[in-house]
Structures are given as structure tokens and as C-alpha cells.
Amino acid sequence: MRSILIPVSTKLKQSGTNGWNISNQKRKEASNLDDISADIKFPPDPPSKELIQKIIHGFSQAQITSIIEEGSCAVCGILCPCSKLTLLTNYKEKLHLLSDNGRVVTRRERKTKSDPVMVIPGPILNFRSDMICPKCAQSLDKNKPPELALANGLWIGDMPTELQNLTLAEQLLIARVRHNRCVVRVSSGMHKMRANAVMFANPTPTIY
Incomplete structure (x- = not known):
């Protein structure tokens, strides 16, 4: 049987040594940070x-x-x-x-x-x-x-003077649509919508 020898690339060796140098550099930086943090006073002065x-x-x-x-x-x-x-x-x-x-x-x-x-x-x-x-x-x-x-x-234009500063009852009277929704309180204290919002047309012309 013949043995096959595969030459090892020098790039792998270089990358390995570079990786080793980088890891050593990171260790040195970490040690420097430890030295700096040791000089910081805690708690700081007012x-x-x-x-x-x-x-x-x-x-x-x-x-x-x-x-x-x-x-x-x-x-x-x-x-x-x-x-x-x-x-x-x-x-x-x-x-x-x-x-x-x-x-x-x-x-x-x-x-x-x-x-x-x-x-x-x-x-x-x-x-x-x-x-x-x-x-x-x-x-x-x-x-x-x-x-x-x-x-x-x-564009919706300016609001007429007659429709400004209305009370809640007046706003409900002139509203063209009224809506209902079903909201429940969950155990976490928040609110959750349980059903879809339903909208109904108001008979606005009959009010006038």
C-alpha cells in the first residue's frame, strides 16, 4: 500500500498563530480593564x-x-x-x-x-x-x-363654529355612527378585547 502525504498549508498555521495572538491581546485588554475598574471609587462622590x-x-x-x-x-x-x-x-x-x-x-x-x-x-x-x-x-x-x-x-376643512366646544351629549346626538365593543380585564390587570367592534348608523336626520 502506498501512503499519501498531504502537505499542510502554511496559511492554517499563520491563522492559528494570529488567533492565538488575538486571544492573548484580548486577555491583556481585559486585565487592563480590571486595573482601571479597581481605581474607580464606589460609591462616587456627590x-x-x-x-x-x-x-x-x-x-x-x-x-x-x-x-x-x-x-x-x-x-x-x-x-x-x-x-x-x-x-x-x-x-x-x-x-x-x-x-x-x-x-x-x-x-x-x-x-x-x-x-x-x-x-x-x-x-x-x-x-x-x-x-x-x-x-x-x-x-x-x-x-x-x-x-x-x-x-x-x-382635506376635511375647518370645523364650523356651531360644532365647536360641544358637550358629550351633543356629540352623541350629531354622530353619524355609534359603536360598541366588548372589553374584559385579564388576570395581569390589563384589558383585552373579546369581540369585534360593531358600528351602527345613527338616524341623524330624524333628530333635526
């Missing part, structure tokens, strides 16, 4: 007056009105920090992307039944704001209408 003043000053700077104040976007109507909003006038040439394109999205308020149904001309915007959020601005820069723009059928 914070100094300078550190307390620095923490209070940083918290106060983070609560400035210009940082936490929010404003609505004229394109999507979503609240956004005022520090991130930009002027809508910078995108005048892009407002054609916010048109209704022949769809009936907006509607003028009617006081009587005889008033004709009319749409609000021009781009569909939140006219109470003259600012735009970063996401909408990024979409307009790409010549694309924003996904959450009011022009995408999300």
Missing part, C-alpha cells in the same frame, strides 16, 4: 455645584420655546417643530402638484340646502399656515406630491 449648574442649564436650554414650539404644515397639516419648518413661499413654483386634478376634494361651506356645491379653487392647502415641513418639502423638491398631502383626499 455632584459638584458646577456640574449641577451645567445640568440645569442644559435642561433649560432644551426647553426654550423656539425649540419645543410646534406649528402645522400647510401641505399636510401635521404638527412639526417650528425650528424645522420652512416658508411655503420658497415652493411657489411647486404648488401645481397640490391641485385636485379634476377630483372633488374640497368643498365650500354651505349655510342652506339651496346653496350650490362648489369647490375651493387653487392648490389644496391649510390656509392657516404659511410653513411647510421637511418631508413635504423633500417630496416637492423631487416634483412629487407628498404622500400625506391634503390634496390626496385628506
Whole structure:
């Protein structure tokens, strides 16, 4: 019988020695960390007056009105920090992307039944704001209408004065839909829905 000798690759030996060196290096680093942790005093000393003043000053700077104040976007109507909003006038040439394109999205308020149904001309915007959020601005820069723009059928208009500040009973009277749900309390103290939510149409016309 002939014996077959397979030469051992030197790469395996090198990788083995490298692995051994790496493991030794990790052990040295771990020992260094132990030495460092041994020098740390526990429990630590109470914070100094300078550190307390620095923490209070940083918290106060983070609560400035210009940082936490929010404003609505004229394109999507979503609240956004005022520090991130930009002027809508910078995108005048892009407002054609916010048109209704022949769809009936907006509607003028009617006081009587005889008033004709009319749409609000021009781009569909939140006219109470003259600012735009970063996401909408990024979409307009790409010549694309924003996904959450009011022009995408999300416009509902301003709430009439007669429907503002209603009591709970008044809200139930004018609601077009009433819903029921079955919720039980589980052993952990949380709530769990046991059945599907059922919705019924309210006979709103008969109330008036």
C-alpha cells in the first residue's frame, strides 16, 4: 500500500498563530480593564455645584420655546417643530402638484340646502399656515406630491363654529355612527378585547 502525504498549508498555521495572538491581546485588554475598574471609587462622590449648574442649564436650554414650539404644515397639516419648518413661499413654483386634478376634494361651506356645491379653487392647502415641513418639502423638491398631502383626499376643512366646544351629549346626538365593543380585564390587570367592534348608523336626520 502506498501512503499519501498531504502537505499542510502554511496559511492554517499563520491563522492559528494570529488567533492565538488575538486571544492573548484580548486577555491583556481585559486585565487592563480590571486595573482601571479597581481605581474607580464606589460609591462616587456627590455632584459638584458646577456640574449641577451645567445640568440645569442644559435642561433649560432644551426647553426654550423656539425649540419645543410646534406649528402645522400647510401641505399636510401635521404638527412639526417650528425650528424645522420652512416658508411655503420658497415652493411657489411647486404648488401645481397640490391641485385636485379634476377630483372633488374640497368643498365650500354651505349655510342652506339651496346653496350650490362648489369647490375651493387653487392648490389644496391649510390656509392657516404659511410653513411647510421637511418631508413635504423633500417630496416637492423631487416634483412629487407628498404622500400625506391634503390634496390626496385628506382635506376635511375647518370645523364650523356651531360644532365647536360641544358637550358629550351633543356629540352623541350629531354622530353619524355609534359603536360598541366588548372589553374584559385579564388576570395581569390589563384589558383585552373579546369581540369585534360593531358600528351602527345613527338616524341623524330624524333628530333635526
